[in-house]
Amino acid sequence: MILVDKDVNNSKKFTEEVGLPNQTFKNVKKALAWLSFLAFFSVLNETVFNVALPDIAKQFVVPPAVANWVNTSFILSFSIGSAIYGKISDMYGIKKLLIIGLLTYSAGSLFGILAYAYLPAIIAARFIQGAGASAVPALIMVIIARHVRSEDRGKAFGLVGSLVAVGEGMGPVIGGMIAHYVHWSFLFIIPMMTLVSIPFFLKVLPNESVSKGQIDILGVLLLSIGIVMFTLYTMQYNWIYIVISVVLFVGFSLHIRRAKEPFIEPSLFRKRKFIIGVLTGCILLGTVAGFISMVPYMMRDVHQLTTVMIGSGIIFPGTMSVIVFGIIGGTLVDKRGNTFVLSLGLFLSIFSFLIISLFLDETPWLMTGMLIFTFGGLSFIKTVISNSVADSLEPEEAGAGMGMLNFACFLSEGIGIAVVGGMLTKRTLDFPLLPTVENAASFLYSNVLLVFIIVMTIGWALYTLAFRRK
Structure with a gap:
C-alpha cells in the first residue's frame, strides 16, 4: 500500500531548501524501464514465498506459526525500512541509499540460498531482504518526482503502479513453479536480478547535496522491538512478550513527545x-x-x-x-x-x-x-x-x-x-x-x-x- 504524496512532497521541499535543480533523465524510456524493473521485483518478493510456506513447514517439521515467520520477518523489516528510507532520503541522497538498499537486498538473498538448511538463518535472511527491498518503494517515487520531466511523470507513475500490481500477481505463480519443480530455496535467487540495474543508476543519478537532520534511532528501536515482541506473542501466546511490548510502546509514546525530530509525529x-x-x-x-x-x-x-x-x-x-x-x-x-x-x-x-x-x-x-x-x-x-x-x-x-x-x-x-x-x-x-x-x-x-x-x-x-x- 504505497502512496505517492509523501515522497513527492518531500522531494519538492528538499529541492526548494537546498536549491537542487530539477534533474531529468536524458533517456526517459530507458529510465522508466529500469524503475519499473525495480518496482516489479520489490513487490514480487512479498508474495513469492507465500505458496511455499507448507513446503517449508514440512521440511523443517515446524507448525504454521513458525513457518509463517518466513513472510512475517520480511514484511516487518520492509515496513520499518520504508518509513526510515523515506525520512532520510533528503539527508543522505537517493543514489547512495538506493545502491545500499539493493546491495542489502541481494546480500540477504545470498545468505538465504547458502543457509537454506537452517530455519533461523532463513528467517534472518528474509529480514535482511526486507530491510534492503524497502528502499525501492520508498525512493522510487522520489526519483520520478525529481529526475523525470513533468510531462512524463504521469506515464512514469502509471507504469510503475502497473508493474507493482503485476509483481504481486506473478509472485504466487513464480513461487509455485520454482518450489514445485526445483526447490523453494531457489526463490532467494530472484531478487539478485536487481543487481543488474546498479550500473545504470550509478551513471545517471546525480550526487545530490544533502540536508542536515537526525534520525530518531531510539524511537525506531523502541517501536521496532515492541512490534517484534507483540508478533512473537501472537506465535507463542507467552505473556512475557506482550508485557515487554506494552512497556516498549509506552516508552515510545513518551519519547516521541520529547524528541526534536520524532520517528512518528505525535500531533x-x-x-x-x-x-x-x-x-x-x-x-x-x-x-x-x-x-x-x-x-x-x-x-x-x-x-x-x-x-x-x-x-x-x-x-x-x-x-x-x-x-x-x-x-x-x-x-x-x-x-x-x-x-x-x-x-x-x-x-x-x-x-x-x-x-x-x-x-x-x-x-x-x-x-x-x-x-x-x-x-x-x-x-x-x-x-x-x-x-x-x-x-x-x-x-x-x-x-x-x-x-x-x-x-x-x-x-x-x-x-x-x-x-x-x-x-x-x-x-x-x-x-x-x-x-x-x-x-x-x-x-x-x-x-x-x-x-x-x-x-x-x-x-x-x-x-x-x-x-x-x-
Whole structure:
C-alpha cells in the first residue's frame, strides 16, 4: 500500500531548501524501464514465498506459526525500512541509499540460498531482504518526482503502479513453479536480478547535496522491538512478550513527545478521523493478509493440491483481478463516496469468506472464484482507506500522515500473517460447527474464516462510526 504524496512532497521541499535543480533523465524510456524493473521485483518478493510456506513447514517439521515467520520477518523489516528510507532520503541522497538498499537486498538473498538448511538463518535472511527491498518503494517515487520531466511523470507513475500490481500477481505463480519443480530455496535467487540495474543508476543519478537532520534511532528501536515482541506473542501466546511490548510502546509514546525530530509525529495521534482510518486499514488489510497466507495450507490439507497448482491455478487469477478492480474502485469513490465503496469492498470480501467457509469441502476451484471477490474487495478497501486518511489531513500533514498509514498497514499485514499462523498451530477452533462442512481437515479453516468475517465487520462498524457523513 504505497502512496505517492509523501515522497513527492518531500522531494519538492528538499529541492526548494537546498536549491537542487530539477534533474531529468536524458533517456526517459530507458529510465522508466529500469524503475519499473525495480518496482516489479520489490513487490514480487512479498508474495513469492507465500505458496511455499507448507513446503517449508514440512521440511523443517515446524507448525504454521513458525513457518509463517518466513513472510512475517520480511514484511516487518520492509515496513520499518520504508518509513526510515523515506525520512532520510533528503539527508543522505537517493543514489547512495538506493545502491545500499539493493546491495542489502541481494546480500540477504545470498545468505538465504547458502543457509537454506537452517530455519533461523532463513528467517534472518528474509529480514535482511526486507530491510534492503524497502528502499525501492520508498525512493522510487522520489526519483520520478525529481529526475523525470513533468510531462512524463504521469506515464512514469502509471507504469510503475502497473508493474507493482503485476509483481504481486506473478509472485504466487513464480513461487509455485520454482518450489514445485526445483526447490523453494531457489526463490532467494530472484531478487539478485536487481543487481543488474546498479550500473545504470550509478551513471545517471546525480550526487545530490544533502540536508542536515537526525534520525530518531531510539524511537525506531523502541517501536521496532515492541512490534517484534507483540508478533512473537501472537506465535507463542507467552505473556512475557506482550508485557515487554506494552512497556516498549509506552516508552515510545513518551519519547516521541520529547524528541526534536520524532520517528512518528505525535500531533497525528490527536486527529480522531486519521487514527480511526489508519486503525480500520490495519484491521481490514491485516485480516486479508492473514487469509491469503492461509490459502496454501488450506488447499494442501483439504484438497492435496501441489504448490504449482496453488500458485497458478488458485491464487493467480485473484491477484491479477486487482488491476481491474483498482480502476473501478477509484471511479466509484468519485461518484458514490468512500463509505459506499468500502461497504461494497467489505461485502465482496465477507461474501467470499462465507462461501468458502460453507463449501470448502466441495471443490478447490471454488477458491479460485472466491479469491477474485476477495482481492476485488481488497482493492476497494485500499482505495477508500487511502482517500479517507488523506482527506483527514491538512496539506502540511500529508507527508507524515500518509507515511504513517503506509507504515501501519505494512505492519498489520505482517502481524496478520503471524496471528493466523498462531491460530493454525494452536488449533483451538478445530471442531465441527457448520453443517455443510463434513471433512475433518476443513473444520479449522472453516471456523477461522468465520472469525475473519467477525473481524471485518468490526472494521466496517469502526469506519462508518467515524466517517458516516462521507
